[in-house]
Amino acid sequence: MIPVLPVVTPTLPPATHTNVYRVGRMVFDVASPYPEEQARTLDWVLSSPVVVDTIVLTHHHADHTGGADALRASLRARGVSARILAHREAVLPFPVDATLGDGDRLETGEGSLTALHTPGHANGHLVFLAENGDCIAGDLVAGIGTILIAPPEGHLETYLSSLRRMLPLARRLYPAHGPDLPGEETLLQYLAHRAMRTEQVRKALSALAAQGRPQDPHSVAERVYNGIPGVDLEMAALQVSAILNWLGERHVG
Ligand SMILES: [Zn+2]
Incomplete structure:
Protein backbone atom coordinates (compact mmCIF):
# COMPACT_ATOMS: atom_id res chain seq x y z
CA MET A 1 0.00 0.00 0.00
CA GLU A 184 -4.28 -5.75 -15.65
CA GLU A 185 -7.98 -6.29 -14.92
CA THR A 186 -8.69 -2.57 -14.73
CA LEU A 187 -6.75 -1.68 -17.88
CA LEU A 188 -8.51 -4.45 -19.84
CA GLN A 189 -11.88 -3.17 -18.57
CA TYR A 190 -11.00 0.36 -19.67
CA LEU A 191 -9.98 -0.81 -23.15
CA ALA A 192 -13.17 -2.90 -23.45
CA HIS A 193 -15.31 0.00 -22.21
CA ARG A 194 -13.88 2.42 -24.80
CA ALA A 195 -14.36 -0.18 -27.55
CA MET A 196 -18.00 -0.64 -26.46
CA ARG A 197 -18.66 3.12 -26.46
CA THR A 198 -17.04 3.43 -29.90
CA GLU A 199 -19.36 0.71 -31.23
CA GLN A 200 -22.35 2.51 -29.69
CA VAL A 201 -21.27 5.76 -31.34
CA ARG A 202 -20.97 4.00 -34.70
CA LYS A 203 -24.50 2.62 -34.33
CA ALA A 204 -25.87 6.01 -33.23
CA LEU A 205 -24.28 7.66 -36.29
CA SER A 206 -25.93 5.10 -38.59
CA ALA A 207 -29.31 5.52 -36.89
CA LEU A 208 -29.14 9.33 -37.09
CA ALA A 209 -28.07 9.18 -40.74
CA ALA A 210 -30.95 6.81 -41.54
CA GLN A 211 -33.36 9.33 -40.00
CA GLY A 212 -31.75 12.22 -41.87
CA ARG A 213 -30.89 13.86 -38.54
CA PRO A 214 -27.68 15.76 -37.69
CA GLN A 215 -24.76 13.62 -36.47
CA ASP A 216 -23.27 16.18 -34.10
CA PRO A 217 -21.72 15.15 -30.73
CA HIS A 218 -24.79 16.22 -28.73
CA SER A 219 -27.23 14.21 -30.83
CA VAL A 220 -24.95 11.17 -30.66
CA ALA A 221 -24.44 11.58 -26.90
CA GLU A 222 -28.21 11.78 -26.34
CA ARG A 223 -28.59 8.37 -28.00
CA VAL A 224 -25.53 6.66 -26.49
CA TYR A 225 -25.83 7.93 -22.94
CA ASN A 226 -29.65 8.02 -22.83
CA GLY A 227 -30.95 6.50 -19.60
CA ILE A 228 -27.60 6.28 -17.81
CA PRO A 229 -28.24 7.83 -14.39
CA GLY A 230 -26.32 10.95 -13.45
CA VAL A 231 -24.81 11.53 -16.88
CA ASP A 232 -23.85 15.10 -17.74
CA LEU A 233 -24.67 15.43 -21.43
CA GLU A 234 -22.09 18.20 -21.94
CA MET A 235 -19.35 15.85 -20.66
CA ALA A 236 -20.82 12.99 -22.66
CA ALA A 237 -20.72 15.13 -25.82
CA LEU A 238 -17.02 15.81 -25.20
CA GLN A 239 -16.35 12.07 -24.88
CA VAL A 240 -18.32 11.53 -28.09
CA SER A 241 -16.23 14.22 -29.82
CA ALA A 242 -13.07 12.30 -28.93
CA ILE A 243 -14.58 9.13 -30.42
CA LEU A 244 -15.77 10.97 -33.57
CA ASN A 245 -12.27 12.41 -34.04
CA TRP A 246 -10.81 8.95 -33.59
CA LEU A 247 -13.22 7.40 -36.12
CA GLY A 248 -12.35 10.21 -38.54
CA GLU A 249 -8.62 9.61 -38.13
CA ARG A 250 -9.07 5.86 -38.68
CA HIS A 251 -11.15 6.53 -41.79
CA VAL A 252 -8.52 8.85 -43.24
CA GLY A 253 -5.53 6.80 -42.08
ZN1 LIG B 1 -6.90 15.36 -15.24
Whole structure:
Protein backbone atom coordinates (compact mmCIF):
# COMPACT_ATOMS: atom_id res chain seq x y z
CA MET A 1 0.00 0.00 0.00
CA ILE A 2 1.16 3.51 -0.78
CA PRO A 3 0.33 6.06 1.95
CA VAL A 4 -2.46 8.32 0.71
CA LEU A 5 -4.28 11.46 1.84
CA PRO A 6 -7.52 12.20 -0.04
CA VAL A 7 -8.11 15.98 -0.13
CA VAL A 8 -11.16 17.97 -1.23
CA THR A 9 -10.65 19.50 -4.68
CA PRO A 10 -12.74 21.18 -7.40
CA THR A 11 -12.74 17.96 -9.44
CA LEU A 12 -15.35 16.41 -11.73
CA PRO A 13 -18.34 14.72 -10.07
CA PRO A 14 -18.99 12.07 -8.85
CA ALA A 15 -15.43 12.44 -7.47
CA THR A 16 -15.03 15.06 -4.74
CA HIS A 17 -11.45 14.35 -3.66
CA THR A 18 -8.01 13.89 -5.16
CA ASN A 19 -5.53 11.43 -3.64
CA VAL A 20 -2.16 12.78 -2.53
CA TYR A 21 0.32 9.89 -2.41
CA ARG A 22 3.63 9.75 -0.58
CA VAL A 23 6.63 7.55 -1.33
CA GLY A 24 9.73 8.30 0.75
CA ARG A 25 10.76 11.91 0.26
CA MET A 26 8.23 12.53 -2.54
CA VAL A 27 4.56 13.51 -2.58
CA PHE A 28 2.47 13.16 -5.72
CA ASP A 29 -0.36 15.49 -6.87
CA VAL A 30 -0.51 18.04 -4.09
CA ALA A 31 -3.95 18.86 -5.25
CA SER A 32 -6.14 21.11 -3.14
CA PRO A 33 -6.48 24.87 -3.64
CA TYR A 34 -8.45 25.17 -0.34
CA PRO A 35 -6.48 26.57 2.65
CA GLU A 36 -7.86 24.09 5.21
CA GLU A 37 -7.01 21.16 2.93
CA GLN A 38 -3.55 22.62 2.31
CA ALA A 39 -3.02 22.83 6.08
CA ARG A 40 -4.08 19.19 6.42
CA THR A 41 -1.68 18.23 3.61
CA LEU A 42 1.19 20.09 5.29
CA ASP A 43 0.51 18.32 8.63
CA TRP A 44 0.45 14.96 6.86
CA VAL A 45 3.69 15.70 5.02
CA LEU A 46 5.40 16.91 8.20
CA SER A 47 4.27 13.77 10.06
CA SER A 48 6.17 11.61 7.57
CA PRO A 49 9.07 9.61 9.05
CA VAL A 50 11.21 10.85 6.13
CA VAL A 51 11.70 14.54 5.28
CA VAL A 52 9.58 15.28 2.20
CA ASP A 53 11.35 17.65 -0.19
CA THR A 54 9.95 16.78 -3.62
CA ILE A 55 6.48 17.47 -5.04
CA VAL A 56 5.76 15.49 -8.21
CA LEU A 57 2.80 16.23 -10.48
CA THR A 58 1.17 13.66 -12.79
CA HIS A 59 -0.31 16.38 -15.03
CA HIS A 60 -1.28 20.01 -15.17
CA HIS A 61 -5.01 19.88 -14.31
CA ALA A 62 -5.99 22.16 -11.43
CA ASP A 63 -7.49 19.33 -9.34
CA HIS A 64 -3.99 17.75 -9.24
CA THR A 65 -1.81 20.79 -8.73
CA GLY A 66 -3.82 23.32 -6.69
CA GLY A 67 -1.75 22.92 -3.50
CA ALA A 68 1.73 22.35 -4.94
CA ASP A 69 3.01 25.91 -4.89
CA ALA A 70 1.66 26.50 -1.34
CA LEU A 71 3.26 23.30 0.00
CA ARG A 72 6.60 24.21 -1.58
CA ALA A 73 6.43 27.63 0.10
CA SER A 74 5.45 26.12 3.48
CA LEU A 75 8.31 23.62 3.35
CA ARG A 76 10.80 26.28 2.28
CA ALA A 77 9.63 28.46 5.21
CA ARG A 78 10.64 25.50 7.42
CA GLY A 79 14.11 25.33 5.87
CA VAL A 80 13.44 22.43 3.48
CA SER A 81 14.67 23.15 -0.06
CA ALA A 82 11.50 21.74 -1.58
CA ARG A 83 11.08 21.49 -5.34
CA ILE A 84 8.32 20.74 -7.82
CA LEU A 85 8.78 18.30 -10.71
CA ALA A 86 6.46 17.83 -13.70
CA HIS A 87 6.62 16.73 -17.32
CA ARG A 88 8.13 19.29 -19.67
CA GLU A 89 4.79 19.64 -21.52
CA ALA A 90 2.82 20.39 -18.36
CA VAL A 91 1.79 24.05 -18.45
CA LEU A 92 1.43 25.30 -14.88
CA PRO A 93 0.58 28.63 -13.23
CA PHE A 94 3.73 28.47 -11.05
CA PRO A 95 7.39 27.70 -11.80
CA VAL A 96 8.60 24.12 -11.88
CA ASP A 97 12.08 23.39 -10.46
CA ALA A 98 12.90 20.55 -12.84
CA THR A 99 11.14 18.82 -15.72
CA LEU A 100 10.64 15.09 -16.21
CA GLY A 101 10.59 12.95 -19.33
CA ASP A 102 9.71 9.38 -20.21
CA GLY A 103 11.97 6.88 -18.48
CA ASP A 104 13.33 9.26 -15.85
CA ARG A 105 14.02 7.52 -12.55
CA LEU A 106 13.08 9.11 -9.24
CA GLU A 107 15.02 8.02 -6.17
CA THR A 108 12.52 8.33 -3.34
CA GLY A 109 14.65 6.92 -0.53
CA GLU A 110 12.11 4.08 -0.38
CA GLY A 111 12.91 2.57 -3.78
CA SER A 112 13.00 4.08 -7.23
CA LEU A 113 10.07 5.00 -9.44
CA THR A 114 10.17 5.31 -13.22
CA ALA A 115 8.26 8.16 -14.85
CA LEU A 116 6.31 6.97 -17.90
CA HIS A 117 4.78 9.42 -20.35
CA THR A 118 1.13 8.38 -20.72
CA PRO A 119 -0.71 11.18 -22.60
CA GLY A 120 -4.23 11.08 -24.02
CA HIS A 121 -6.17 12.52 -21.07
CA ALA A 122 -3.72 15.42 -20.77
CA ASN A 123 -0.53 16.49 -22.51
CA GLY A 124 2.49 15.68 -20.40
CA HIS A 125 0.62 13.12 -18.30
CA LEU A 126 2.97 10.89 -16.31
CA VAL A 127 2.51 7.76 -14.24
CA PHE A 128 5.14 6.53 -11.78
CA LEU A 129 5.96 2.83 -11.71
CA ALA A 130 7.69 1.06 -8.83
CA GLU A 131 9.80 -2.06 -9.33
CA ASN A 132 7.06 -4.20 -7.71
CA GLY A 133 4.47 -2.98 -10.27
CA ASP A 134 2.75 -0.46 -8.00
CA CYS A 135 1.81 2.48 -10.20
CA ILE A 136 0.81 6.01 -9.20
CA ALA A 137 -1.61 6.49 -12.06
CA GLY A 138 -2.87 10.10 -11.98
CA ASP A 139 -5.85 10.29 -14.34
CA LEU A 140 -4.95 7.28 -16.47
CA VAL A 141 -7.74 5.40 -14.65
CA ALA A 142 -10.10 6.27 -11.79
CA GLY A 143 -11.48 4.37 -8.80
CA ILE A 144 -14.60 6.56 -8.95
CA GLY A 145 -16.25 8.09 -12.02
CA THR A 146 -14.68 8.03 -15.46
CA ILE A 147 -11.68 9.53 -17.24
CA LEU A 148 -12.69 12.40 -19.48
CA ILE A 149 -11.00 12.51 -22.88
CA ALA A 150 -11.93 16.04 -23.90
CA PRO A 151 -10.64 17.35 -27.26
CA PRO A 152 -8.61 19.20 -28.29
CA GLU A 153 -6.19 18.16 -25.52
CA GLY A 154 -7.83 14.78 -24.98
CA HIS A 155 -6.99 12.33 -27.76
CA LEU A 156 -8.51 8.87 -27.78
CA GLU A 157 -5.92 6.89 -29.78
CA THR A 158 -3.14 8.38 -27.66
CA TYR A 159 -5.07 7.49 -24.50
CA LEU A 160 -5.68 3.90 -25.69
CA SER A 161 -1.95 3.57 -26.44
CA SER A 162 -1.17 4.71 -22.89
CA LEU A 163 -3.59 2.13 -21.44
CA ARG A 164 -2.05 -0.61 -23.60
CA ARG A 165 1.45 0.43 -22.64
CA MET A 166 0.71 -0.01 -18.93
CA LEU A 167 -1.05 -3.37 -19.38
CA PRO A 168 2.04 -5.59 -18.91
CA LEU A 169 3.65 -3.22 -16.38
CA ALA A 170 1.16 -2.10 -13.72
CA ARG A 171 0.34 -4.70 -11.06
CA ARG A 172 -1.63 -2.30 -8.91
CA LEU A 173 -2.93 1.14 -9.92
CA TYR A 174 -3.14 4.01 -7.47
CA PRO A 175 -5.43 6.53 -9.20
CA ALA A 176 -5.91 10.18 -8.30
CA HIS A 177 -9.61 9.62 -7.58
CA GLY A 178 -11.07 6.70 -5.62
CA PRO A 179 -9.52 3.51 -4.25
CA ASP A 180 -6.58 1.58 -5.69
CA LEU A 181 -7.29 -0.99 -8.41
CA PRO A 182 -5.89 -4.23 -9.84
CA GLY A 183 -3.64 -3.34 -12.79
CA GLU A 184 -4.28 -5.75 -15.65
CA GLU A 185 -7.98 -6.29 -14.92
CA THR A 186 -8.69 -2.57 -14.73
CA LEU A 187 -6.75 -1.68 -17.88
CA LEU A 188 -8.51 -4.45 -19.84
CA GLN A 189 -11.88 -3.17 -18.57
CA TYR A 190 -11.00 0.36 -19.67
CA LEU A 191 -9.98 -0.81 -23.15
CA ALA A 192 -13.17 -2.90 -23.45
CA HIS A 193 -15.31 0.00 -22.21
CA ARG A 194 -13.88 2.42 -24.80
CA ALA A 195 -14.36 -0.18 -27.55
CA MET A 196 -18.00 -0.64 -26.46
CA ARG A 197 -18.66 3.12 -26.46
CA THR A 198 -17.04 3.43 -29.90
CA GLU A 199 -19.36 0.71 -31.23
CA GLN A 200 -22.35 2.51 -29.69
CA VAL A 201 -21.27 5.76 -31.34
CA ARG A 202 -20.97 4.00 -34.70
CA LYS A 203 -24.50 2.62 -34.33
CA ALA A 204 -25.87 6.01 -33.23
CA LEU A 205 -24.28 7.66 -36.29
CA SER A 206 -25.93 5.10 -38.59
CA ALA A 207 -29.31 5.52 -36.89
CA LEU A 208 -29.14 9.33 -37.09
CA ALA A 209 -28.07 9.18 -40.74
CA ALA A 210 -30.95 6.81 -41.54
CA GLN A 211 -33.36 9.33 -40.00
CA GLY A 212 -31.75 12.22 -41.87
CA ARG A 213 -30.89 13.86 -38.54
CA PRO A 214 -27.68 15.76 -37.69
CA GLN A 215 -24.76 13.62 -36.47
CA ASP A 216 -23.27 16.18 -34.10
CA PRO A 217 -21.72 15.15 -30.73
CA HIS A 218 -24.79 16.22 -28.73
CA SER A 219 -27.23 14.21 -30.83
CA VAL A 220 -24.95 11.17 -30.66
CA ALA A 221 -24.44 11.58 -26.90
CA GLU A 222 -28.21 11.78 -26.34
CA ARG A 223 -28.59 8.37 -28.00
CA VAL A 224 -25.53 6.66 -26.49
CA TYR A 225 -25.83 7.93 -22.94
CA ASN A 226 -29.65 8.02 -22.83
CA GLY A 227 -30.95 6.50 -19.60
CA ILE A 228 -27.60 6.28 -17.81
CA PRO A 229 -28.24 7.83 -14.39
CA GLY A 230 -26.32 10.95 -13.45
CA VAL A 231 -24.81 11.53 -16.88
CA ASP A 232 -23.85 15.10 -17.74
CA LEU A 233 -24.67 15.43 -21.43
CA GLU A 234 -22.09 18.20 -21.94
CA MET A 235 -19.35 15.85 -20.66
CA ALA A 236 -20.82 12.99 -22.66
CA ALA A 237 -20.72 15.13 -25.82
CA LEU A 238 -17.02 15.81 -25.20
CA GLN A 239 -16.35 12.07 -24.88
CA VAL A 240 -18.32 11.53 -28.09
CA SER A 241 -16.23 14.22 -29.82
CA ALA A 242 -13.07 12.30 -28.93
CA ILE A 243 -14.58 9.13 -30.42
CA LEU A 244 -15.77 10.97 -33.57
CA ASN A 245 -12.27 12.41 -34.04
CA TRP A 246 -10.81 8.95 -33.59
CA LEU A 247 -13.22 7.40 -36.12
CA GLY A 248 -12.35 10.21 -38.54
CA GLU A 249 -8.62 9.61 -38.13
CA ARG A 250 -9.07 5.86 -38.68
CA HIS A 251 -11.15 6.53 -41.79
CA VAL A 252 -8.52 8.85 -43.24
CA GLY A 253 -5.53 6.80 -42.08
ZN1 LIG B 1 -6.90 15.36 -15.24
